[in-house]
Amino acid sequence: MKTRKLGRGVALVGAGMSHFGAFPEKGSRDLFVEAFGDMRQSVDKGLDPADIEAIYIGNCSSDLFEGQTHLAPLLADWVGLTPRPATRVEDACASSGVALRQGILAIASGLYDIVLVGGVEKMTDLPINEVTDALATAADTAYENPAGFTFPGFYAAMASAYLHRYGATPEALMRVAQKNHDNGQYNAKAQFNASLADIMARKIASAEKKGRPVPTWANEFEFLRDDRANPLIAWPLRLFDCSPVTDGATAVLLVSEEIAGQFSDTPLHIIGSAQASDAALHDRPDLTSIGAAQHASREAYTMAGITPDDIKVAEVHDCFTIAEIIATEDLGFFEPGQGFEAAEEGLTRRNGPHPVNTSGGLKSKGHPVGASGAGQVVEIWKQMRGEAESQSRQIKDVQYGLAHNVGQSGQFVNVFIFERGF
Amino acid sequence: MKTRKLGRGVALVGAGMSHFGAFPEKGSRDLFVEAFGDMRQSVDKGLDPADIEAIYIGNCSSDLFEGQTHLAPLLADWVGLTPRPATRVEDACASSGVALRQGILAIASGLYDIVLVGGVEKMTDLPINEVTDALATAADTAYENPAGFTFPGFYAAMASAYLHRYGATPEALMRVAQKNHDNGQYNAKAQFNASLADIMARKIASAEKKGRPVPTWANEFEFLRDDRANPLIAWPLRLFDCSPVTDGATAVLLVSEEIAGQFSDTPLHIIGSAQASDAALHDRPDLTSIGAAQHASREAYTMAGITPDDIKVAEVHDCFTIAEIIATEDLGFFEPGQGFEAAEEGLTRRNGPHPVNTSGGLKSKGHPVGASGAGQVVEIWKQMRGEAESQSRQIKDVQYGLAHNVGQSGQFVNVFIFERGF
Numbered sequence: 001m002k003t004r005k006l007g008r009g010v011a012l013v014g015a016g017m018s019h020f021g022a023f024p025e026k027g028s029r030d031l032f033v034e035a036f037g038d039m040r041q042s043v044d045k046g047l048d049p050a051d052i053e054a055i056y057i058g059n060c061s062s063d064l065f066e067g068q069t070h071l072a073p074l075l076a077d078w079v080g081l082t083p084r085p086a087t088r089v090e091d092a093c094a095s096s097g098v099a100l101r102q103g104i105l106a107i108a109s110g111l112y113d114i115v116l117v118g119g120v121e122k123m124t125d126l127p128i129n130e131v132t133d134a135l136a137t138a139a140d141t142a143y144e145n146p147a148g149f150t151f152p153g154f155y156a157a158m159a160s161a162y163l164h165r166y167g168a169t170p171e172a173l174m175r176v177a178q179k180n181h182d183n184g185q186y187n188a189k190a191q192f193n194a195s196l197a198d199i200m201a202r203k204i205a206s207a208e209k210k211g212r213p214v215p216t217w218a219n220e221f222e223f224l225r226d227d228r229a230n231p232l233i234a235w236p237l238r239l240f241d242c243s244p245v246t247d248g249a250t251a252v253l254l255v256s257e258e259i260a261g262q263f264s265d266t267p268l269h270i271i272g273s274a275q276a277s278d279a280a281l282h283d284r285p286d287l288t289s290i291g292a293a294q295h296a297s298r299e300a301y302t303m304a305g306i307t308p309d310d311i312k313v314a315e316v317h318d319c320f321t322i323a324e325i326i327a328t329e330d331l332g333f334f335e336p337g338q339g340f341e342a343a344e345e346g347l348t349r350r351n352g353p354h355p356v357n358t359s360g361g362l363k364s365k366g367h368p369v370g371a372s373g374a375g376q377v378v379e380i381w382k383q384m385r386g387e388a389e390s391q392s393r394q395i396k397d398v399q400y401g402l403a404h405n406v407g408q409s410g411q412f413v414n415v416f417i418f419e420r421g422f
Numbered sequence: 423m424k425t426r427k428l429g430r431g432v433a434l435v436g437a438g439m440s441h442f443g444a445f446p447e448k449g450s451r452d453l454f455v456e457a458f459g460d461m462r463q464s465v466d467k468g469l470d471p472a473d474i475e476a477i478y479i480g481n482c483s484s485d486l487f488e489g490q491t492h493l494a495p496l497l498a499d500w501v502g503l504t505p506r507p508a509t510r511v512e513d514a515c516a517s518s519g520v521a522l523r524q525g526i527l528a529i530a531s532g533l534y535d536i537v538l539v540g541g542v543e544k545m546t547d548l549p550i551n552e553v554t555d556a557l558a559t560a561a562d563t564a565y566e567n568p569a570g571f572t573f574p575g576f577y578a579a580m581a582s583a584y585l586h587r588y589g590a591t592p593e594a595l596m597r598v599a600q601k602n603h604d605n606g607q608y609n610a611k612a613q614f615n616a617s618l619a620d621i622m623a624r625k626i627a628s629a630e631k632k633g634r635p636v637p638t639w640a641n642e643f644e645f646l647r648d649d650r651a652n653p654l655i656a657w658p659l660r661l662f663d664c665s666p667v668t669d670g671a672t673a674v675l676l677v678s679e680e681i682a683g684q685f686s687d688t689p690l691h692i693i694g695s696a697q698a699s700d701a702a703l704h705d706r707p708d709l710t711s712i713g714a715a716q717h718a719s720r721e722a723y724t725m726a727g728i729t730p731d732d733i734k735v736a737e738v739h740d741c742f743t744i745a746e747i748i749a750t751e752d753l754g755f756f757e758p759g760q761g762f763e764a765a766e767e768g769l770t771r772r773n774g775p776h777p778v779n780t781s782g783g784l785k786s787k788g789h790p791v792g793a794s795g796a797g798q799v800v801e802i803w804k805q806m807r808g809e810a811e812s813q814s815r816q817i818k819d820v821q822y823g824l825a826h827n828v829g830q831s832g833q834f835v836n837v838f839i840f841e842r843g844f
Binding site: 004005008027029054055061063064066067068069070072073074076077081082083085087088089090091092098101102104105106108109110111112134137138139140141142145274275276277278279280283291292295407408411412 | 426427428429430449451476477482483485486488489490491492494495496498499503504505506507508509510511512513514520523524526527528530531532533534556559560561562563564696697698699700701702705713714717829830833834
């Protein structure tokens with residue numbers, strides 16, 4: 001493989017996000033203003049917005065969600081950045097991952113020193129079935145949608161293939177949901193800022209209040225196996241295997257390495273960035289891995305000069321629980337077919353050797369699709385700088401962090417590797 | 423103004439397009455395959471597609487036009503480029519202009535040497551009123567659409583302000599339409615591959631054939647003033663002031679300067695590239711110019727080290743005739759308020775000092791919105807290499823060419839400057 005090298009170094013000096021959730025009173029612009037403000041506060045030595053030279057916005061389809069195409073200059077104007085160049089990029093659920101990549105390339109090109117990257121999606125204005133239909137336009141609409149596929153179906157197909165091939169059970173998937181909610185309870189901005197135990201307790205309290213039969217789950221796994229509490233969506237995926245529908249925005253600030261010290265004494269260095277594409281799912285030889293993730297991660301590790309074992313914290317694209325298990329294999333944390341055992345053994349928990357999705361992941365933090373890629377970077381930023389809000393969530397001494405953002409059923413993947421210090 | 427400089431040079435070594443028009447039997451993928459094939463044929467020394475390292479696709483809203491989000495990896499796969507990174511960018515009608523810019527930055531970044539840039543839009547599947555509504559989502563839907571604005575209305579507002587401010591008449595607009603159809607008659611791939619005289623003759627023949635009253639227009643301008651032949655759309659804009667609804671795709675090939683000689687002995691050098699944004703129209707101080715075009719063109723001239731008078735051929739964004747007149751002022755070819763006289767005096771005709779839209783422009787060539795920016799570059803490519811199909815269309819000895827691509831009502835502009843030789 002050709003070793004790719006950027007013309008000059010790029011550093012991350014700020015990262016912020018809006019609250020993730022359902023906000024009927026807010027549009028994309030409001031959410032982005034909130035994320036932009038949060039990002040500004042994260043810049044150690046301050047940021048004068050007038051110094052920003054270009055803006056990249058990731059957004060999947062405000063066209064369909066809000067009837068608003070051409071979002072980038074509107075958002076730029078909303079935070080006072082006119083006449084700076086503002087570009088929207090779209091690669092489905094990897095939209096702000098690819099926006100981040102364009103920001104990196106723009107700085108490496110020599111043209112800009114200071115670039116704002118954001119992501120936004122306002123999804124909850126539509127009825128839920130229309131959200132599912134809107135998201136389904138990211139599939140191959142010529143071949144896949146006519147066969148009845150929507151995204152839970154794609155990932156269910158991958159999950160059933162995976163379980164069959166490796167002899168795994170849905171218990172492994174439940175472990176991922178349990179872990180990510182366990183992490184999300186410590187993330188104040190997460191849509192589900194609650195452990196599964198919290199959610200169970202709420203449901204019990206609600207049943208008591210309404211005078212309904214009170215459930216008697218012995219533990220979180222009994223809860224997840226309960227067809228009424230956690231109904232099947234598309235076998236083997238149940239409700240708690242799926243990330244939610246979310247409103248949210250994210251923003252990160254990139255600068256050239258030469259000037260990073262003007263913004264922060266502890267910037268993060270972007271030492272690996274790679275992107276790959278693939279055929280749509282119906283046209284792939286294998287359902288139990290995502291080729292684009294394997295391509296992109298190999299290229300990113302080579303660029304960074306490190307191995308998967310060097311990664312101390314990773315945010316991976318867990319739009320469904322099976323996606324996280326497959327990702328931990330594609331990224332080389334575990335061998336093919338061993339990701340499910342790793343999940344069962346707790347190897348990806350905060351106290352394990354490969355902490356994954358300490359933010360709560362898309363599963364618990366929420367998945368405003370166009371904002372999620374940059375949102376992963378917000379967590380990496382906090383973890384690597386020792387700023388994860390709670391000691392319970394903070395991983396110690398992270399030298400290398402990774403973000404992995406997937407578009408569609410794996411037709412598109414971005415991988416980023418960050419290094420602290422040097 | 424900061425003089426921006428690319429980390430390394432980028433050259434254009436191929437450019438092609440599909441036929442533009444209405445093709446009920448073709449989708450985006452078919453159109454793109456056609457453009458890709460035409461581009462390949464234009465590469466003097468040949469192109470092995472396996473050498474392409476990354477793909478950028480401009481597309482305004484296949485989401486709304488075809489129910490297909492996430493188009494980039496699908497198109498990449500359709501021309502055999504999996505697993506190369508494939509990114510869609512969207513900035514309304516400037517989508518493939520900004521795709522071109524991302525391709526330039528990607529090469530300048532040092533990461534890639536060979537990048538494919540394409541654009542596509544498949545617009546004619548929807549009924550015409552739904553096309554207008556889909557395009558209107560590129561306006562500011564919070565403030566402009568509720569007031570009843572669609573794009574003919576925006577440009578009509580700019581036209582009426584312009585006519586009032588400078589004492590111009592709709593005759594100047596008609597000159598632009600007449601000129602662009604005059605040019606388009608020599609462009610075999612244009613949607614309206616016909617002069618206005620041709621169109622008049624067809625209408626007369628059709629009336630005769632159907633036994634209807636035969637029109638007796640003395641010349642093209644009587645035809646354009648005829649309310650029945652050229653009905654008012656939004657005063658002062660009539661039908662022939664508006665670019666058509668079009669299906670089409672475009673593709674261009676960028677390489678680093680170091681390797682341009684491997685592809686062509688006569689590459690074009692990209693010596694200027696700039697992009698700017700602006701507020702939506704309702705929030706701008708002036709309707710008679712486009713600030714983003716002024717910003718972007720000044721920056722591009724500075725980067726290129728040339729002046730507007732050095733430009734021998736320009737493709738400008740004539741989505742409506744008034745847009746071309748304003749563009750020739752914003753780009754510095756004429757002083758503010760003198761663009762309409764320049765049009766009346768024929769200064770932008772093929773034999774004038776500032777030939778504009780020799781391809782026929784969006785007006786006659788067609789305007790598949792996401793494909794138009796790269797489509798302008800196809801004409802610059804042909805003109806600067808002496809390959810415009812007909813001697814009647816060819817401008818002699820073009821050293822510098824310019825492309826100007828506008829998104830929305832001017833909220834977004836890209837300007838590119840090309841140089842031959844050196």
